[in-house]
Amino acid sequence: MAEKSAQLTIGTSEKPLDLPIYQGTMGPDVVDVRSLTANNLFTYDPGFVSTAACESKITFIDGEKGQLLHRGYPIEELAEKSDYLEVCYLLLNGELPNKEQKQSFVDTVTQHTMVNEQLTHFYNGFRRDAHPMAIMCGVVGALSAFYHDSLNVHDPRHREVAAYRLIAKMPTMAAMSYKYSIGQPFLYPRNELSYSENFLHMMFGTPCEETKISPTIARAMDRIFILHADHEQNASTSTVRLAGSSGANPFACVAAGIATLWGPAHGGANEAVLDMLTEIGDVSRVGEYINKAKDKNDPFRLMGFGHRVYKNFDPRATVMRQSCHEVLKELNMENDPLFELALRLETIAREDEYFVQKKLYPNVDFYSGIILKAIGIPTSMFTVIFALSRTVGWIAHWDEMMSGSNRIGRPRQLYTGATERSFTPIDKR
Numbered sequence: 001m002a003e004k005s006a007q008l009t010i011g012t013s014e015k016p017l018d019l020p021i022y023q024g025t026m027g028p029d030v031v032d033v034r035s036l037t038a039n040n041l042f043t044y045d046p047g048f049v050s051t052a053a054c055e056s057k058i059t060f061i062d063g064e065k066g067q068l069l070h071r072g073y074p075i076e077e078l079a080e081k082s083d084y085l086e087v088c089y090l091l092l093n094g095e096l097p098n099k100e101q102k103q104s105f106v107d108t109v110t111q112h113t114m115v116n117e118q119l120t121h122f123y124n125g126f127r128r129d130a131h132p133m134a135i136m137c138g139v140v141g142a143l144s145a146f147y148h149d150s151l152n153v154h155d156p157r158h159r160e161v162a163a164y165r166l167i168a169k170m171p172t173m174a175a176m177s178y179k180y181s182i183g184q185p186f187l188y189p190r191n192e193l194s195y196s197e198n199f200l201h202m203m204f205g206t207p208c209e210e211t212k213i214s215p216t217i218a219r220a221m222d223r224i225f226i227l228h229a230d231h232e233q234n235a236s237t238s239t240v241r242l243a244g245s246s247g248a249n250p251f252a253c254v255a256a257g258i259a260t261l262w263g264p265a266h267g268g269a270n271e272a273v274l275d276m277l278t279e280i281g282d283v284s285r286v287g288e289y290i291n292k293a294k295d296k297n298d299p300f301r302l303m304g305f306g307h308r309v310y311k312n313f314d315p316r317a318t319v320m321r322q323s324c325h326e327v328l329k330e331l332n333m334e335n336d337p338l339f340e341l342a343l344r345l346e347t348i349a350r351e352d353e354y355f356v357q358k359k360l361y362p363n364v365d366f367y368s369g370i371i372l373k374a375i376g377i378p379t380s381m382f383t384v385i386f387a388l389s390r391t392v393g394w395i396a397h398w399d400e401m402m403s404g405s406n407r408i409g410r411p412r413q414l415y416t417g418a419t420e421r422s423f424t425p426i427d428k429r
Contacts, residue, residue, distance in 0.1 A: 006018075006021055017039060030052045053241070056232075058230060059091075064312060068316065076315055076319055085102075085109060087226050091392050092163060108164050112167075113172055114169075115172055116146045122139050123176060130181070132174070133262040133384055135177040136174065139176075140251060140254055143169070147162070153249065159250065159402060174199070174384045174388045187202045189202060193213070196221040200217065214330060216327060216330040220371055224323075227364055228364075229389055229393050230390065230392065230397075231309075235266050236257040236261040236390065237393060237394055241398065241409070245401065246408055253398055254395065257387070269304065271379045272303040274370075277341055294354055303365075304363055305361065305366065313359070314361065314362075317361065317362055317363050320367035327371050327375065331374055
């Protein structure tokens with residue numbers, strides 16, 4: 001029930017339209033414009049940046065405060081005190097699990113990490129140099145051909161099983177896409193390893209010897225998963241919701257999310273950071289490129305600094321920065337030229353008046369790209385790891401939508417094309 005309303009007067013109309021205003025538990029109020037359709041009016045909002053397309057209880061972002069909450073818990077606390085699978089449980093169920101609930105959830109996910117052996121043959125249909133995201137779009141969508149027992153989107157138990165399968169199998173399929181690209185055999189998951197350890201084992205292990213996994217690297221990987229688990233109604237999450245609104249199965253919906261995330265404007269930021277560092281090349285050229293970044297007429301931009309949503313600072317970056325320095329120290333790479341360059345840029349951005357005033361702070365993508373590069377993950381896999389992490393967010397939003405009063409998405413348009421005209425036969429044109 002709306003406690004207040006807005007009035008909209010159209011032209012010389014004597015009677016204004018009464019539009020209810022709703023209040024959430026946090027964030028801006030929302031004007032309900034649904035009644036405009038009955039008056040043959042639509043709102044115009046390119047990119048939907050001023051439109052609340054759904055109601056959600058999962059994630060809240062306050063860009064001005066630099067705040068990111070999952071089910072009310074600050075992301076900094078979750079990244080510091082929790083682990084990825086516990087965050088998955090929280091996003092899916094609304095509350096943190098107790099010991100028994102967490103163990104049951106971890107055991108269930110672990111039991112679903114293998115993929116159907118027939119699915120491995122799909123990889124042979126791709127070229128060895130195929131982009132891993134192209135492979136992921138195909139194999140994730142293909143899961144619906146294997147798991148017919150969890151495709152009824154109106155059955156809560158089916159949705160639950162599909163969620164378990166997606167969270168569990170994404171690391172396996174992601175690692176397989178990498179192994180295929182370098183011609184190495186696929187590795188089966190190992191049930192005694194944690195979620196992040198298992199991913200690193202399948203990425204870097206071989207059948208020839210036992211995989212040795214650094215706890216520091218595993219913890220950094222887990223934090224990357226946590227920090228990318230969900231980010232409210234972004235492009236890929238909105239795509240998953242829109243696809244799901246038609247009643248499409250969850251595997252197809254997540255494949256649609258992966259395709260959206262593949263776009264460089266969405267999931268390619270940490271890869272762009274590495275490209276930028278490569279372009280700068282050496283610490284001696286930092287001053288030159290800082291000046292280029294300050295020059296409005298120069299097309300060069302510092303990648304990994306500032307954020308479209310966060311106008312103050314990126315709360316995820318603080319935690320990621322700590323992991324970044326831990327990883328570089330663990331691998332004895334603090335003096336590596338590329339990382340020395342990155343750390344020099346970081347220092348300048350935190351101290352230079354120009355960057356401080358414009359709040360161009362290092363964001364999560366700046367640090368995650370450095371970490372992934374340091375532990376040996378190729379840039380082509382960066383977005384795949386983003387997709388792996390974000391799967392739980394996608395499926396949580398999809399399940400929330402399917403659990404409520406779902407209505408198929410149908411955006412409107414401002415038509416600016418030709419008006420009605422008669423067809424002219426081809427011999428008279």
